[in-house]
Amino acid sequence: MIRLLFLNICLLAGIALSAKNIEVKNIDELHKANKAAAPGDIIILQNGEWNNVTIELDCKGTAMQPILFKADTAGKVRITGHSRLLIGGAYIVVDGFYFTNGFSGKTPVIQFRDANKEPAYNCRVTNSVIDGYNNPKRLEDNNWVLFYGKHNRMDHCTIQDKQNMGVTVAVILDDEKSRENFHSIDHNYFGKRIPLGSNGGETIRVGLSQHALFNSNTMITDNFFEHCDGETEIISIKSCSNIIRNNLFKESFGSVVLRHGDNNVVESNVFLGNGKDGTGGVRVINKGQWVVGNLFYGLRGAGFRSPLAVMNGVPNSPAIRYVSAQDAVIANNTWYKCEPLAFCEGSNTERSETPHNIWFINNIIAGSDLAYKTFDNTDGFHFAGNQLSHTQQQLAAGFEFTQLKNVSIGKLNFPVATRAAPVPDSIRLLAGKKLLMDISTNAGFYDTKKLESVIKNAYDSCGAKWLIAAIKTNNKLTYTCKDAAQLAAQLAETRADITIIRLTGTDYEFTEPLQVNKNITITASSKKIRFTSKTKLAAVFEVNAGSYFTLQGLNADLAGLQAENFILTEKDGNTAHVNINLTKNSIAGFTGNILKASKSSYADSVVISQNNFNNTKGTLFSFNNENDKKSFYNVEKLYINNNTFNNHEGQILAMLREGGDESTMGPRVWFNKNVLN
Incomplete structure (x- = not known):
């Protein structure tokens, strides 16, 4: 026995001694090392900038001895320019890479499949970052991470600031090599994703509609999703038997959507909306979905x-369309200070099949005047043991008022139940096979230790901890300009983060459009200013991508101005958005568009407030160039409030969104307290 133990120790020592540390300083050396790599080898990439590289890894390690490709110092291997990472082979680990200051075009940034379309198995990307690695144009589609193969993992990575069209992380189920894959997406930080204004802005998607009946068995666990606002679906599940567990969703403009596929589990997640508009919970469609033990706040x-939408479906629907919610269990959840839940959501002449066999049991709804809304017949719901603090509506059987006890975890204060309710044996038996937790006789989210664990994990353990957010101090400079030439020169030369330009002259003759970049505010004294041109201009101000443009306090006579548009957004469809603010101006005599959004441009916010528009002609505000019937639009939030329109000939607002896509909710328009004379 002693001799056998000694032999095993010697064998392991021999294996360890055969593994090598190999340092590489360029892409050729890296590919050579990949071809020669043996199990247990460690390939160390030299710190520095790796520009315009395609890193292809297809070697094969073992479970006991994976092959490690690591940055010499995590975060110091900066992968820039037109670059990407392809992983095939088996038992490969990638550690500490930093994708920044570049883009990957139509291809993914990271793909678990090599150039010969051979998928990866048991491979891992960890402790790495993709930060703002966007294609230049907003509607140029690509996904950042594509999973193929089986048993692959992405963990402790930071993935943030995706702005162009395309899913951030997608799991592909094209063939049997990638189905029942048991991938793990865990302990990652998914950071800010601004609204896309189109379908294709999901943070994670598992499968496609044509994969609805295939098992993926992907686990999305212990991640932190913060300000993931790309579209309605933060996580879009389009396959079967996936698990979404122990994640924190903070102030994200969308929901976890069980869009296609059956038997998925959403368990022990925390959704912190904190009152942010558009923050959602879970949308339930298809068969056998479980939503258990979550806190919605x-x-x-x-x-x-x-906060919860249980959907109607299309009668006799194919799997790729809208199958009504069936055989679902929604239990032990708490909704606190939320908008009403939605039962039979989406009911219309097409989606006319109501949910069937929905067990909505032992939940808490508190802190809201209206607990839920029903949009069709709810006879297919089994309501039991649900407790409410108060409501102003008549409740269905299975809901009751009760005294709840408030508990505090850090800054969170939420109610827990003070008495129990039974759980059907059939549900309890199934729960033992599907969940980590037990279905509790106590209503609502009750595990305060779980809440502490989810929040602590999100802040302490998610993402690449070597990435330190830059602390940006904005410098602000103020200038005066007495004529159009000075104004044009100042706009062209500005280097400050925030520039304020005060117009001190009375006559401004423009010869070409002025380019607005960065954060520009133009203001003036109360005296009247004349804007003129001798030739026809496309616009006076062209607002480029990423700019914040404010006109405030101008008293401007534009009667002598020959221009199609006073303000025009960028024409190239760039990734970065614009923001425009017109406040407390008096604008007179203009014929044309005061503000026109170019095709493919996108504004996060346009505010038009407390202005006087006098003797104007044409369409003042035009957002109607997206005419491809793809549900695109040009502005997420448009506020036209407290303005006066005197003697205007034509439309005030032209807004167009064509198409039937339901993954985005914009544009959102507020038109309040305006006076038309």
Whole structure:
């Protein structure tokens, strides 16, 4: 026995001694090392910038001895320019890579499949970052991470600031090599994703509609999703038997959507809306979905973004369309200070099949005047043991008022049940096979230690901890300009983060459009200013991508101005958005568009407030160039409030969104307290 133990120790020592540390300083050396790599080898990439590289890894390690490709110092291997990472082979680990200051075109940034389309098995990307690695144009589609193969993992990575069209992380199920894959997406930080204004802005998607009946068995666990606002679906599940567990969703403009596929589990997640508009919970469609033990806090979404939306379906629907919710268990959840839940959401002449055999049991709904809304017949729901603090509506059987006890975890204060309710034996038996937790006789989310664990994990353990957010100090400079030439020169030369330009002259003759970049505010004294041109201009101000443009306090006579548009957004469809603010101006005599959004441009916010528009002609505000019937639009939030329109000939607002896509909810328009004379 002693001799056998000694032999095993010697064998392991021999294996360890055969493994090598190999340092590489360029892409050729890296590919050579990949071809020669043996199990247990460690290939160390030299710190520095790796520009315009395609890193292809297809070697094969073992479970006991994976092959490690690591940055010499995590975060110091900066992968820039037109670059990407392809992983095939088996038992490969990638550690500490930093994708920044570049883009990957139509291809993914990271793909678990090599150039010969051979998928990866048991491979891992860890402790790495993709930060703002966007294609230049907003509607140029690509996904950042594509999973193929089986048993692959992405963990402790930071993935943030995706702005162009395409899913951030997608699991592909094209063939048997990638189905029942048991991938793990865990302990990652998914950071800010601004609204896309189109379908294709999901943070994670598992499968496609044509894969609805295939098992993926992907686990999305212990991640932190913060300000993931790309579209209605933060996580889009389009396959079967996936698990979404122990994640924190903070102030994200959308929901976890069980869009296609059956038997998925959403368990022990925390959704912190904190009162942010559009924050949603879970949307339930298809068969056998379980939503158990989640806390929903301060969610303000409605419709498809409701804190819970249980959907109607299309009668005899194919799997790729809208199968009504069936055989679902929704239990031990708490909704606190949320908008109403939605039962039979989406009911219309097409989606006319109501949910069937929905067990909505032992939940808590508190802190809201309206607990839920019903949009069709709810006879297919089994309501039991649900407790409410108060409501102003008549309740169905299975809901009751009760005294709840408030508990505090850090800054969170939420109610827990003070008495129990039974759970059907059939549900309890199934729960033992599907869940980590037990179905409790106590209503609502009751595990305060779980809440502490989810929040602590999100802040302490998610993402690449070597990435330190830059602390940006904005410098602000103020200038005066007495004529159009000075104004044009100042706009062209500005280097400050925030520039304020005060117009001190009375006559401004423009010869070409002025380019607005960065954060520009133009203001003036109360005296009247004349804007003129001798030739026809496309615009006076062209607002480029990423700019914040404010006109405030101008008293401007534009009668002598020959221009199609006073303000025109960028024409190239760039990734970065614009923001425009017109406040407390008096604008007179203009014929044309005061503000026109170019095709493919996108504004996060346009505010038009407390202005006087006098003797104007044409369409003042035009957002109607997206005419491809793809549900694209040009502005997420448009506020036209407290303005006066005197003697205007034509339309005030032209807004167009064509198409039937339901994954986005914009544009959102507020038109309040305006006076038309």
